[in-house]
Amino acid sequence: MTVSPAVRLREDACPGALQTHAAADGALARVRVPGGLLTAAQLRVLADAARDLGDSALELTSRGNVQLRGLAGGAERDLGTRLAAAGLLPSPTHERVRNVLASTLTGRAGGHVDIRPWVAALDAGLCADPAAAALPGRYLATLDDGRGDVAGLGGDVGLLALGPDDVALTLAGADSGLRARTADAVVLALAATLAFLDERAAQGGTAWRLAELDDGPERVVARLRAAREDVVPADGRVPVPPARATGPVGAEAQADGCTALVAVVPLGRLRAEQADLLAGLAGEVQLTPWRSVVVPDLAEDRVDDAAVDLYRSGMVFDADSPWTRVTACAGRPGCAKSLADVRADAAAAVAGGTLPAGGERQHWAGCARRCGRPRGEVVDVVATGTGYRIGKA
Ligand code: SF4
Incomplete structure (x- = not known):
């Protein structure tokens, strides 16, 4: 099958922690958090950095990463020093390519395997290989422990556990x-990642995603099979x-009785x-692609108090809440292109019970670029300057 390649005339410009983006409200830094896994100490460092250097908030992204906004000029150096000391910047040359999504709650509830060791090993493998620094900032790896929550989120390379010791490579x-x-899966994912880079070089250009290459997945498989005798395709394919x-x-x-x-x-x-507050409740948290936070390992007698504290702070525990269905781009004042303060407007619509489209899953955006739009079926609520245009793409 031939996939029509997108012609990329420039390298991607995804921001990083050091290579920030100049937004209307100051510099924007994106800190990669492989697997969304943060220790409490790391979360405190990020909170302090947001308070001292930014606008006192952390933005959670659909890749389980964190953004700081409103940074003053020159704050990157201070931020980089803080992140490096906290273990959040293991390689300055690889900081933008550490995009790794991992199954939510892995190792604690559900799934065939605990893939937290995969996250650490894949991240370490990427950072240890100088060639991997050339990956685009859009590169994404998905590590799915078999529950099927992240395998469909558009990874270039992914691992999907089919059983306790049987893993599929997704491309x-x-x-x-x-x-x-299971023990060999990360090595295969790293090899596939480098094969993507080799194939991109062979085809020329600066493709940002594997799917943008001519027959990208097929050619990566061919490269892997040529390089490794032990790589043999299965008889059939599984649906992702x-x-x-x-x-x-x-x-x-x-599984251990905690909550x-x-x-x-x-x-x-x-x-x-x-x-x-989150950092005070658990030794580790996990950020999810749905802009939620997992606070694990709570003993039974701590659950209610923790939930009340988090609820009072503004977090949501109701699966039917409209907040589980509403996302928004930065909008005004953070983005100069925005035609509205979309976050304020979306919040007012939630509070007033006036969400458009009957409250269906929706993404509010300040212009037609619709940054941050989630995958799947979503109603677009796009600012026009005189109101909002509502519809499905
Ligand atoms: S969708 Fe438009 S207004 Fe919103 S962040 Fe992107 S460029 Fe800015």
């Missing part, structure tokens, strides 16, 4: 047919679970004091 969101044992509109919300029972709380953060804007 551009589909089963490649290649299989690995489609992207989920929402993740878990509320209390989840862990994890999953709190939705409205519009993904986590205030510094909310981050401090």
Whole structure:
């Protein structure tokens, strides 16, 4: 099959922690958080940085990363020093390519395998290879422990556990047919990542995604098979679970008897004091692609108090809340292109019960670019200067 390649005339310009984006409200820094996994100490460092250097909030992205906005000129150096000391910047040359999504609650509830070691190994492997620094900032790896929550979220390279010791390699969101044992899976994913770069070089250009290359997945498979005798395709292909509109919300029972709380953060804007609160509840949190935060490992006698504190701070535990269905771009005043303060307008519509399209899953945007639009079926609510245009793409 031939995929029409997109012609990219320039390298991608995804922001990083050091290579910031000049927004209307100051510099914007994006900090990669592989697997969305943050220790409490790291979360506190991010909260302090947002307070001291930015606009006192952390933005949660659809890739489980974190953004700081409103940075003054020159704040990148201070931010970089803080992040490096906290282990959030293991390689300055690779900071933008550490885009790794991992199954929510992995190792604690559900799934065939605990893939937290995969996250660490894949991240370390990427950072250790100088060639991987050439990956585009749009590159995405999805590590799915078998529950099917992130495999459909558009990864260039992915691992999908089919059983406790049987893993499928996914390429551009589909089963490649290649299989690995659990212990060998990250090595295969790293090899596929480098094969993407080799194929991109062979085809010329600066493709941002594997799907943009001519027959990208097929050619990556051919390269892997040529390089490794042990790489043999399976007889059939498995369907990759489609992207989920929402993740878990509320209390989840862990296998060890503890409880994890999953709190939705409205519009993904986590205030510094909310981050401090989260950091005080657990030794580690997990950010999800649905702009929620997992607070794991809570003993039974702590669950209610933790939920009340988080709820009072503005986080959401109701799976039916409209906040689980509403997303928005930065809008005014953060983006100079925006025709409206979309976040304020979306919040007012939620509060007033006046969401358009009957409250269906919707993305509010300040212009037609619709930055941050989630995958799947979504109603677009796009500012026009005189109101909003509502419709499905
Ligand atoms: S969708 Fe438009 S207004 Fe919103 S952040 Fe993107 S460019 Fe700015």
